[in-house]
Amino acid sequence: MSTLSVDHLLGIKYLQPQDIALIFQTADQFKEVINRPIKKVPSLRDITVANIFFENSTRTKLSFELAQKRLSADVISFSAAQSSVKKGETLLDTVNNILAMKVDMVVMRHSYAGAAHFLAKHVNARIINAGDGAHEHPTQGLLDSYSIREKLGEVGGKKVVIVGDILHSRVALSNIFALKMLGAEVKVCGPSSLIPKFIESLGVTVETDLRKALEWCDVANMLRVQNERMDFSYFPNSREYAMRYGINKELLESLSKEIVIMHPGPINRGVEITSEVADSGQSIILNQVENGVAIRMAVIYLLAEKIR
Numbered sequence: 367m368s369t370l371s372v373d374h375l376l377g378i379k380y381l382q383p384q385d386i387a388l389i390f391q392t393a394d395q396f397k398e399v400i401n402r403p404i405k406k407v408p409s410l411r412d413i414t415v416a417n418i419f420f421e422n423s424t425r426t427k428l429s430f431e432l433a434q435k436r437l438s439a440d441v442i443s444f445s446a447a448q449s450s451v452k453k454g455e456t457l458l459d460t461v462n463n464i465l466a467m468k469v470d471m472v473v474m475r476h477s478y479a480g481a482a483h484f485l486a487k488h489v490n491a492r493i494i495n496a497g498d499g500a501h502e503h504p505t506q507g508l509l510d511s512y513s514i515r516e517k518l519g520e521v522g523g524k525k526v527v528i529v530g531d532i533l534h535s536r537v538a539l540s541n542i543f544a545l546k547m548l549g550a551e552v553k554v555c556g557p558s559s560l561i562p563k564f565i566e567s568l569g570v571t572v573e574t575d576l577r578k579a580l581e582w583c584d585v586a587n588m589l590r591v592q593n594e595r596m597d598f599s600y601f602p603n604s605r606e607y608a609m610r611y612g613i614n615k616e617l618l619e620s621l622s623k624e625i626v627i628m629h630p631g632p633i634n635r636g637v638e639i640t641s642e643v644a645d646s647g648q649s650i651i652l653n654q655v656e657n658g659v660a661i662r663m664a665v666i667y668l669l670a671e672k673i674r
Contacts, residue, residue: 370668374486374493377502378543386547390512392664393657400436400659410439413670416469417443418460419496420476425631425655426496426506430473433662439670442469457481461489470673471666474498492669500534506630507540509661511548513654514585517626522549527579529555529611530589530638533562537589537630542568555579556611560591576611580621587628588613588638608637615642626650 370389371382378386399407415434419427427443434441444464461472471492474482479501486493497503515521526545532538532554545552552570554561561572573579580586591607613627627639627649635641644651 369671373669373672374482374495375504375665375669376482376486376493376495378504378507378540378547379502381504381547383547386508386511386544389508389661389664389668390515392668393512393660396436396663396667397657397660400656400663405436406438407436408438409667410434410437410670413437413470413673414440414442414468415471415473415666416464416467416491417441417496418464418472418474419443419445420457420474420481421497423475423496425658426475426503429655429658430494430496430505430662430666433659433666436659436663437667437670439471439666442467457484458488461485465489465491471669492673494665494669497536499536500539501536502540502543503536504540505658505662505665506537507544508665509654509658510537510541510587510628510630511544511550512661513628513650513657514545514550514626515548516653516657517650518584521545523551524585525551525553525583526585526587527553527555527573527583528587528589529576529579529613531560531591532556532565532589533560535589541587542570546570553579553582557607576613577617580613580617580625581623583625585626585628586613587630589630590632590634590638604634604637612636612638612640613643614640615646618643618646618648624648628654630654 368388370385372380417430469491473494473496475496476498479499481498482493482495495504511521528538542552546569553573554570555573629651633644
């Protein structure tokens with residue numbers, strides 16, 4: 367059986383196209399499993415996984431926990447918000463304490479870019495990056511591309527626009543790397559204050575006019591504005607942002623073709639998209655959630671293969 371070319375999932379940029387193909391193929395099999403009456407497989411019965419979240423997370427944490435339980439792994443979940451980290455314990459101390467409990471794999475979210483790389487160098491366990499600062503969020507990038515493939519048949523040749531707060535978004539970066547690797551054309555769209563200066567060096571183009579971007583694309587991936595990562599205001603207010611960069615039903619219906627709407631969540635309803643758009647037939651937001659479990663099962667399973 368094929369194996370991944372990497373020992374950890376630190377970011378999409380470290381993967382090969384054949385890694386993504388293998389993850390998708392494995393996720394296809396797990397999707398079948400999670401739609402059965404008995405949703406569990408004994409694949410990881412002898413593996414212990416620690417989920418270490420130094421930043422608040424609901425959806426990603428639940429999705430990883432569900433994926434681990436579906437694979438019959440032993441799971442330890444650790445939220446740094448309620449831990450000794452507040453008392454001054456370092457990242458390495460925390461992890462070494464958890465590894466002393468003989469953990470095989472660590473899923474970690476951290477506010478510092480590069481935290482997962484640091485961990486991979488210092489601890490003897492497989493590391494999955496569940497988001498490091500504004501750097502990468504690889505499983506989100508994978509599940510978004512997988513959802514496009516499921517909806518449109520393939521990713522290669524498709525036109526995808528990522529709209530919103532590109533500057534602070536780890537989802538945007540992982541999406542760009544995955545989509546480009548799979549042969550999609552990518553544009554980014556948002557206020558110029560929220561578009562990083564270097565972005566075109568990643569092979570994407572910038573469009574500041576939302577209507578033009580939507581007329582061009584097959585898929586629009588709407589990102590939320592990350593107020594918690596902003597140290598000052600990048601645009602006047604949410605209402606003005608919604609008027610210029612939000613999608614409502616009227617705008618969607620006025621386009622010359624039907625496009626697919628995605629959102630990595632959580633949604634600021636009425637800001638980047640209205641409820642009517644989020645809940646419409648063109649939205650695949652709930653498919654993304656379901657696919658997230660299958661993709662994370664695939665990643666955990668394939669990395670666990672390298673432990674044995």
